[in-house]
Amino acid sequence: MNAAIVGASGYGGETLVKLLSAHPKVTLKAVTSRSKAGEPVSSVIPAMRGVLDDMLFENSDPAELAAREDIDVAFLALPHGAAAEYARHLVDAGKKVIDLSADFRISDPAIYEEFYGASHPDVDLLAKAEYVMPELSDDAWEQKELFACPGCYPTSILVPLLPLVKAGLVSKEHIVVNSYSGTSGAGKQSKEAFSYCEVNESSKAYGLPKHRHLSEIEEQLSKAAEDKVIIQFNPHLAPMNRGIATTITVPSAGATLEELYAEWEKCYSDKPFVCILPSSTRPDTKYVVGTNRVDMSAVKDDRTGNFVITSAEDNLVKGASGQAIQILNLWQGWDETTGLI
Numbered sequence: 001m002n003a004a005i006v007g008a009s010g011y012g013g014e015t016l017v018k019l020l021s022a023h024p025k026v027t028l029k030a031v032t033s034r035s036k037a038g039e040p041v042s043s044v045i046p047a048m049r050g051v052l053d054d055m056l057f058e059n060s061d062p063a064e065l066a067a068r069e070d071i072d073v074a075f076l077a078l079p080h081g082a083a084a085e086y087a088r089h090l091v092d093a094g095k096k097v098i099d100l101s102a103d104f105r106i107s108d109p110a111i112y113e114e115f116y117g118a119s120h121p122d123v124d125l126l127a128k129a130e131y132v133m134p135e136l137s138d139d140a141w142e143q144k145e146l147f148a149c150p151g152c153y154p155t156s157i158l159v160p161l162l163p164l165v166k167a168g169l170v171s172k173e174h175i176v177v178n179s180y181s182g183t184s185g186a187g188k189q190s191k192e193a194f195s196y197c198e199v200n201e202s203s204k205a206y207g208l209p210k211h212r213h214l215s216e217i218e219e220q221l222s223k224a225a226e227d228k229v230i231i232q233f234n235p236h237l238a239p240m241n242r243g244i245a246t247t248i249t250v251p252s253a254g255a256t257l258e259e260l261y262a263e264w265e266k267c268y269s270d271k272p273f274v275c276i277l278p279s280s281t282r283p284d285t286k287y288v289v290g291t292n293r294v295d296m297s298a299v300k301d302d303r304t305g306n307f308v309i310t311s312a313e314d315n316l317v318k319g320a321s322g323q324a325i326q327i328l329n330l331w332q333g334w335d336e337t338t339g340l341i
């Protein structure tokens, strides 16, 4: 299968370059960036020295890329708002598109506008898109032309929480989620607030009280519960390059910890990228960075009646590029783990 990576000079894109260059069933045909066009991939991404020395970055516009006969699938690692135009040309040309941005994650354009501060860039194309959380989506998604990858924070929250909400084991309100993200979550082109001196040896909350990912998290949970689910979501910047640590505090709906673990086992025992840890062990970003895993565990506080659930993932792999490749693998009928650890 021949692939293009659009926006390959950013953090998500370069992670895709590294993973796809080692994928046994994918051949990279194009990697794009407007600012790096003409430069060898191995000089922009030095980790690729000796691997992609002959390949150059291109500055293909959406129409040029769509016209390329040597491309079957395109990964879009572009800012939201910019991805939709590429997606439109590629889908119209019959290419499959796997979009890492938020442009096709929210089904209601009015909610997109409320949370993203701009009208949806292509409402018609939204109807052809499918939000795919590989562990939780049902089978029909493979028929669609455009796959929306879940956001990084939502992945760390939905994998542990969604099955519990769906099974009625936890409350649908008074759910508090605290997440800590590495700085790479803000992208390579992020501004002064993310410079070394600002983020090193420091941690702070941001995006309160209505971070844009809330729209996606509440939509998916409410769909699973067939009822409105409300979340208090508190994202934080943590002084690390990559990784997300999430803590979910949720009242149990009379359920025991054994019932929670039984539900997780039922959903995930055959899922290679979900690692259910014993209640006595806390997930740690250190042990998931570079992998496509979500590690998770839970305790119950009998004083408050709350479950306290923690998870860890790599925002650039399971939260972005690895999940995108997992979607490609499943769509193609390949082993889900191909090219991933």
Ligand SMILES: NC(=O)C1=CN([C@@H]2O[C@H](COP(=O)(O)OP(=O)(O)OC[C@H]3O[C@@H](n4cnc5c(N)ncnc54)[C@H](OP(=O)(O)O)[C@@H]3O)[C@@H](O)[C@H]2O)C=CC1
Pocket: 006, 007, 008, 009, 010, 011, 012, 013, 032, 033, 034, 035, 036, 076, 077, 078, 079, 080, 082, 100, 101, 102, 150, 151, 152, 184, 185, 186, 187, 188, 189, 190, 315, 316, 319, 320
């Ligand atoms: N970083 C993360 O942890 C995660 C990121 N994502 C999503 O993935 C996407 C990429 O994120 P990330 O890699 O962090 O971002 P970066 O800022 O690191 O990279 C953005 C890339 O897009 C290109 N680009 C920027 N603006 C445009 C434009 N208007 N038209 C065409 N190309 C453009 C840039 O190259 P150039 O300017 O040279 O063209 C660059 O290659 C975003 O939608 C993000 O939300 C998803 C999950 C996690």
Ligand SMILES: CC(=O)N[C@@H](CCC(=O)OP(=O)(O)O)C(=O)O
Pocket: 100, 101, 102, 150, 151, 152, 153, 181, 182, 183, 184, 185, 186, 187, 207, 235, 237, 319
């Ligand atoms: C630390 C940081 O700034 N994180 C980003 C989210 C990461 C990201 O790129 O979001 P998507 O998953 O939607 O693509 C933010 O809060 O907007």
